[in-house]
């Protein structure tokens with residue numbers, strides 16, 4: 001009935017006393033902006049990490065072997081190959097994945113942030129022209145079966161090394177890894193931002209060579225030992241995302257038969273890791289949003305405070321309206337609409353501020369991570385609608401008490417008030 | 419014939435600690451449609467209390483009040499609000515316009531609370547403004563108008579809901595004597611056009627503009643009759659005021 005007038009009067013009084021309006025709405029503005037920015041950052045992070053996962057391959061199953069268990073036997077690389085051959089319906093391949101800590105040198109310059117992995121030829125899928133982790137070749141070839149079998153000192157390098165060490169002409173050149181010269185037989189396509197320490201600062205070499213490098217380093221320089229410890233990390237590729245849990249099952253069965261203890265190994269699929277990460281992110285985001293929502297509550301109390309002042313200031317107006325026939329509920333709804341409008345306006349300002357800050361965060365995070373790395377803080381429509389709804393709800397809730405006070409004023413006293 | 423206003427044995431008693439104040443001490447009064455009655459009396463005589471009860475802003479301690487045949491003396495707040503909205507038009511000493519609303523919106527208020535549609539509200543409010551000659555000021559804020567104009571807006575607001583009774587409480591109290599006279603002349607004109615007017619004042623010179631005078635003293639009616647009767651303006655026990663207040 002008098003909704004439009006109440007609404008317009010509320011907007012009017014917000015406009016006529018801007019400072020007071022701002023202070024009234026501050027809690028709501030901060031609360032809504034905080035909720036929006038947290039949701040935006042969370043969404044951005046989730047999208048970014050998921051994209052990283054997709055790039056690394058969603059079909060990957062990582063197997064880590066921690067000890068010998070009680071079985072007193074070990075699973076050798078050959079057992080893993082046999083397993084993959086036995087279950088072609090689940091497993092499309094397996095490769096050792098040996099991480100190497102060694103110095104990379106070329107022409108007197110040392111590169112110490114390079115990631116070095118020892119893998120087999122299976123790590124590269126020739127049909128899909130990409131590795132298990134999603135890297136593609138831009139030049140040359142990947143490691144071959146012969147390279148791996150014969151411990152050839154050859155390697156495939158990432159685009160950063162190709163650019164930084166060889167000015168883009170790295171093919172057939174040589175660099176030393178742990179003091180041993182390796183010939184570059186392939187260059188990978190750029191997948192990150194081609195900087196030091198990034199996904200493009202990487203070297204793949206035969207896993208046998210990688211183990212030798214590791215042993216050499218642990219035995220001290222000079223003594224070369226071929227008798228190494230077993231490989232502890234393998235990457236399996238499942239035939240698809242839907243077969244990954246079945247694939248995990250057959251791997252675990254083999255490991256369990258051998259070690260007879262589930263403490264000795266750890267098998268995790270990329271899908272599980274993604275799920276775990278996503279649910280952890282969601283819990284974190286929920287906690288942060290709840291904390292931000294507390295400031296919405298504080299904002300509601302601010303609105304209640306100002307509305308109580310407003311009711312007192314406008315006692316005479318209330319008396320006039322009542323003398324003209326306004327019922328308690330008319331006055332109540334007028335003040336509730338006013339509180340709701342105030343918090344809704346605060347909510348809209350908070351949304352605008354939040355979205356602006358989220359955009360700023362995209363730029364800042366991009367700059368900090370070096371170049372545009374695909375991180376975009378993404379405000380979700382749902383988040384915006386919910387925080388708007390909550391802010392209006394908070395206004396209405398906290399407006400109720402003052403509105404009720406106004407509704408109960410005695411018209412005679414109210415008319416006499418000045 | 420049924421009376422428009424019928425007060426019967428109205429008492430309003432306030433308990434002030436040990437003391438009881440009989441603001442109205444057994445009042446009986448009837449007003450018929452088309453009358454112009456002034457309720458007059460000294461400060462503290464009970465005029466405002468009477469006005470609050472007649473205006474359905476308050477209920478008597480005892481006694482019955484019938485307005486157009488309906489007993490309104492025991493109604494609750496919302497029922498009273500509805501009666502005020504439909505039956506009564508108030509004119510206050512301080513105009514009591516809402517400063518943030520335009521002239522037209524102020525005049526529309528009683529219609530707003532009556533649930534009248536926006537179009538009809540505007541039409542009727544403009545008609546009421548036309549009656550007081552202020553339709554060209556409809557977009558102004560009250561503060562942009564003179565005192566006399568504001569009082570005319572409040573008269574238009576009182577008229578907008580087509581009430582049965584117009585209740586004017588010291589309507590000239592805040593105006594200079596010339597605009598005061600204009601407002602009084604306007605009330606007389608309304609009465610001549612058929613409206614029932616109840617005027618509350620402490621001032622004899624204003625009371626005599628009505629057709630009938632009801633004089634209160636200490637919560638009792640001490641005179642009720644024709645305004646032209648010389649007895650109407652006699653203040654029995656306040657000798658020192660007689661000279662200045664009695665206007666023959």
Ligand SMILES: Nc1ncnc2c1ncn2[C@@H]1O[C@H](COP(=O)(O)OP(=O)(O)O)[C@@H](O)[C@H]1O
Pocket residue numbers: 432433434439440441459460461462463464465466467468
């Ligand atoms: N709310 C109240 N509480 C106590 N006493 C009141 C109240 N209202 C009025 N009175 C008393 O009732 C008497 C009549 O007051 P009022 O109707 O205001 O007179 P008038 O309007 O003629 O000046 C006065 O003695 C006044 O003090």
Ligand SMILES: [Mg+2]
Pocket residue numbers: 462465466
């Ligand atoms: Mg009085």
